[in-house]
Amino acid sequence: MQNNCMIDSKLKVLQMVAQHGTVTAAAEALHYTPSAVSYRVRQLAEELGVELLAPSGRGVALTAAARVVLRHAEVLYAEAERTYAELAATVDEPTGLFTLCGFSTAASRLLPPAASDLRERFPRITLRVIEAEPVRCFDLLLSGDADLALVTNTADTPPASDERFDQKPLLDDPLDLVVPEGHRLTRLSEVDLADAADEPWIVGSPGTTYHHLVMNACMTAGFTPNIAHHADEWETGTALVAHGFGIILVPKLARLQDWPVVRLPLSGDAAPVRRVLAATRKGGRDHPLVTAALERISSSSTLPVVRDEA
Amino acid sequence: MQNNCMIDSKLKVLQMVAQHGTVTAAAEALHYTPSAVSYRVRQLAEELGVELLAPSGRGVALTAAARVVLRHAEVLYAEAERTYAELAATVDEPTGLFTLCGFSTAASRLLPPAASDLRERFPRITLRVIEAEPVRCFDLLLSGDADLALVTNTADTPPASDERFDQKPLLDDPLDLVVPEGHRLTRLSEVDLADAADEPWIVGSPGTTYHHLVMNACMTAGFTPNIAHHADEWETGTALVAHGFGIILVPKLARLQDWPVVRLPLSGDAAPVRRVLAATRKGGRDHPLVTAALERISSSSTLPVVRDEA
DNA sequence: GGAACCATGCAGAATAATTGCATGATCGAC
DNA sequence: GTCGATCATGCAATTATTCTGCATGGTTCC
Incomplete structure (x- = not known):
């Protein structure tokens, strides 16, 4: 899948600061340095004409304005994902990198056959599988390092109402x-x-x-x-x-x-x-590679497939 | 009003090519050179993994993918405008540049008093008035060179259904x-x-x-x-x-x-x-500066105000 | 067939982003 | 309290990106 063009990357930086709580952690997630993150957020704040971060203890806290921006950013990202999905559906031969991730068992039992199937059907796509805990799977989705995640619900996992993600029950x-x-x-x-x-x-x-x-x-x-x-x-x-x-x-x-x-x-x-969920970034559920992967996982599984429409 | 951060400027470039038909005209509207426009569109196309422009005669034509992108871009821009509006509403003292434009009579009779009123109520805003034909008013809105336009409907004017603009009847x-x-x-x-x-x-x-x-x-x-x-x-x-x-x-x-x-x-x-319409970029109608300006124009006018909810 | 127009590519110039460190500030531990 | 750890930010230098100016090749119109 393609990276986030369309939406200015400064928003992703702000979102990462919000997600990880500190500038330093956000920098790590983005493979940047803290000063780059600090600079970009400051720049966004200037362009928007508002304060976004306020010092709080030895870290930073989001201002009300930042939360407003982030709420709208969710809508923007979802729309961008829908665009990518629609574009990929109109193109005859999708290209690029598609990354699946999932918790240990899913990564070993469900993802390899699905990835193998995708590689056959979309030869020009580079496939990648990452084994990661559910919480990290969501981070990978958010940072764009993964496009589809198989997770189970845990206490640390974002709730179904989180507007940044689509979580669809896949199988039990x-x-x-x-x-x-x-x-x-x-x-x-x-x-x-x-x-x-x-x-x-x-x-x-x-x-x-x-x-x-x-x-x-x-x-x-x-x-x-x-x-x-x-x-x-x-x-x-x-x-x-x-x-x-x-x-x-x-x-x-x-x-x-x-x-x-x-x-x-x-x-x-x-x-x-144990309920297995398929998670994507909001708006990415209808991407042809996502639907193809989920279809394959559902159809090849001997486990009860959840036919729920989330 | 702030310029378009949030949305990647490559999309604006593509939108301008679509709006003006040629790379050269788009470059002119953006105060760029044609090769910069060409470069940025190509770059966007690569990032999205699709073709956006195809040679057509001595110019270019939009591909189906480009139209898909532009349709979604309208949603993105509208959401961005709503963000700016909401941010401006939460900030105590809006800052920046706010540009009103309108056709000749509007520019001379309606805009100056409104601008004067705004200058008083929002001293930290720099106000600017541009007299321009309705068609150009829409161009100014689109390029971000204006934030509110008073126009009349003409044959060349975008239809009310154009998702890039909000057009609200103001007065008759x-x-x-x-x-x-x-x-x-x-x-x-x-x-x-x-x-x-x-x-x-x-x-x-x-x-x-x-x-x-x-x-x-x-x-x-x-x-x-x-x-x-x-x-x-x-x-x-x-x-x-x-x-x-x-x-x-x-x-x-x-x-x-x-x-x-x-x-x-x-x-x-x-x-x-002759019906006078207030036009903004989609999503910008609720910006406090817009509503303040329109309120002033409506209330000070001796003409029948259109109380229609568009 | 020539002139005008248009898009694009390339090398160099201008601009912007990023790093690496230094600074200052806060928190927790002892 | 004081020390060490953690964190954000600012600045100068480096690096990457973007833009310009010109040259090229294609297309249309006269």
């Missing part, structure tokens, strides 16, 4: 229960999450998305899990399970190493899922 | 009949346009707005005028009237030199008017 990734081989639950024909209420649990570190996900799932199923261990990677968790330290929940999308464990699909209404 | 300027002193019509207590059906008429040159205006008025009143002479300036027309060559219609707003003529207000339903 159900969670499987992983138990050691020969575990009592493997003898049941159908396993419900509540069946595992008395087991020792292995969850993510407090505060992580995975921790919340498991906790919420258990609460919904009607019990508070007995937390025996913490593990933040599937590999670690699976190893603990294999050695009989407890059980874990893993998304279907996640591939596990070869351990003596059994993956049990969960049934019942409370069967927990 | 009724046309008076000008006859020599002692003319038979001066003895009537009320004069209808139809009463002048048999007089020799002095109108503008064919094709001018004034010509159309008079012709339409007469047609509406139910007669085809007997055109004896053509005069494009009030001064000339009045002189001809004074010497008994015929009669003319002049807008109430127009001041006439001291000739032995009588101005007769017209009554009746068919009483012709």
Whole structure:
């Protein structure tokens, strides 16, 4: 996808200062130096005839005028994205760089086939895949370093109402229960999450998305899990399970190493899922490369596709 | 008012090429050289990854992609204008240059008092008034050389649907009949346009707005005028009237030199008017300086104000 | 066929943006 | 309090970008 021509880059600088809170952090995100950022914001402020930044502590704070500008900037960027999308749709052979990003599992299981498919259908596009946490995915979208992101919702993730992004539910990734081989639950024909209420649990570190996900799932199923261990990677968790330290929940999308464990699909209404969202910059959802990528991901996935119109 | 920051100036260049048809004319309007315009358009095209201009005869023609870009550019500019307006409304003391323009009569009768009033209310604003034909007024708005224009509708004027402009009816300027002193019509207590059906008429040159205006008025009143002479300036027309060559219609707003003529207000339903419109760039209508200027013009005018919401 | 007009490319000039450091100011820790 | 860390900004030098002036090649009109 092309970079932001159309909108003056000074606005992007201001937006980055707003996003990252400090001039220095904005500079880092833009691959600039702090003094360049400072200079450009000052310049924008002069051209607009208003103050945009005010010193606050050792950093800066946005003025009311800056917030006005940023609110309108969202509209501008969305319109620019729609333009790029429309142009790409009218051109026979889109050209340029298209970057997909997504959290670990998505990056390993969903993005490579989609990218490969796109490369075949649009040979003149250079494709790039970045594995990044959801929060960083949104940063990548905003800075133009990525064009489509697969994310899950976390507490740090922008809300759906954020006018800078489009977030569309893409598919639901159900969670499987992983138990050691020969575990009592493997003898049941159908396993419900509540069946595992008395087991020792292995969850993510407090505060992580995975921790919340498991906790919420258990609460919904009607019990508070007995937390025996913490593990933040599937590999670690699976190893603990294999050695009989407890059980874990893993998304279907996640591939596990070869351990003596059994993956049990969960049934019942409370069967927990991890919802995968497709995020773009506002206005970029209809870009032909975006729709092609999402189509491919939806159609090739064995997971339930969310047919919701966000 | 501030110049166009926010939107990349390359878009303005493309818009100017579209508006003026040739690279050379666009360059002139932007105070650039043709090669600079050519360079910038090429650059925009490269950044967007599309062709924007194609050679056509000895000039250039816009591609479909260029038209797509321009359609979106209209939205961008409108949003930028709304931003400027909102910023100016939040700032206690607007600063900068504010330019009013209008056709001759408006420039001499309506703009000076409005400008004077603005200068008093906004001392830090530099005011500028430009007298220009309606068509050029729109060019001035587009190029940012003017911020508010008083125009009348002509055949060359952009239609109300043009998304680059806001055109709001401001006031109706009724046309008076000008006859020599002692003319038979001066003895009537009320004069209808139809009463002048048999007089020799002095109108503008064919094709001018004034010509159309008079012709339409007469047609509406139910007669085809007997055109004896053509005069494009009030001064000339009045002189001809004074010497008994015929009669003319002049807008109430127009001041006439001291000739032995009588101005007769017209009554009746068919009483012709010249509608004065206030034009701004799209989105600029709510700028505090614009609203202040229009308020002043409306309130100080003895002419019927159009209370229409355009 | 020639003159006028138009767009574009290129080298050099003018302009603008960016860096690298130095300064001053604030905050937290000890 | 004082020191070190963090942050923003200003300035001079460097670097990148943009613009001009002219030359070229194509097109139209007379």
